[in-house]
Amino acid sequence: MRRRQLLANLVGVTGAEVLRAPDQASTAPAGSLNRSLVASAGTTARPVSAQAVQSSLAAARSLFQGCRYSDLARMLPEVIAAAHTSCDAAIGEQHEILAALLADAYSLASELRNRLHDDALACRLTCMCQFVLG
Numbered sequence: 001m002r003r004r005q006l007l008a009n010l011v012g013v014t015g016a017e018v019l020r021a022p023d024q025a026s027t028a029p030a031g032s033l034n035r036s037l038v039a040s041a042g043t044t045a046r047p048v049s050a051q052a053v054q055s056s057l058a059a060a061r062s063l064f065q066g067c068r069y070s071d072l073a074r075m076l077p078e079v080i081a082a083a084h085t086s087c088d089a090a091i092g093e094q095h096e097i098l099a100a101l102l103a104d105a106y107s108l109a110s111e112l113r114n115r116l117h118d119d120a121l122a123c124r125l126t127c128m129c130q131f132v133l134g
Contacts, residue, residue, distance in 0.1 A: 045078070045081040045082040045084070045085040045086075046082075046085065047082075047085050047086040047088075047089035047090070048082050048085075048086050049086070050086070050090075050094060050097045050098050050101060052082070052086075053079070053082055053083050053086055053098060053101045053102075053105075054101055056075075056078075056079045056082065057079055057083075057101060057104055057105055057108070059075070060072055060075050060076055060079050060105070060108055061108060063075065064108060064111065064112060064115075069112060069115065069116065072108075072112055073112065076105070076108065076109055076112065079105050080102070080105045080106070080109065083098060083101050083102040083105050084102060086098050087099050087101075087102050
């Protein structure tokens with residue numbers, strides 16, 4: 001239970017960092033990701049199956065590989081929120097599967113931020129990924 005609370009608190013801290021206003025050098029996709037995360041920060045996603053999270057994550061990865069960063073920036077907050085909610089609601093093997101998918105979502109967010117030259121946030125997202133797996 002304390003691990004879930006710590007994870008929720010870290011998500012809030014990381015979310016706050018992701019939500020910070022983009023600086024003058026940021027690109028449009030970076031600003032879009034920040035705005036999308038602000039919009040989704042107050043909402044709660046419903047738990048979904050691991051297959052649904054995996055499917056959404058595959059679609060997000062496809063956007064990344066196709067260099068469609070603006071589309072990915074709009075999609076990724078919903079994927080992360082769904083993965084978090086689903087992971088928190090799951091038990092046993094399903095929890096482990098969803099935790100791995102959540103870590104993958106953070107990894108993708110980190111790759112996107114790295115691609116958009118926001119190395120500090122990319123590093124924090126990588127730490128979140130490692131925490132989820134640890």
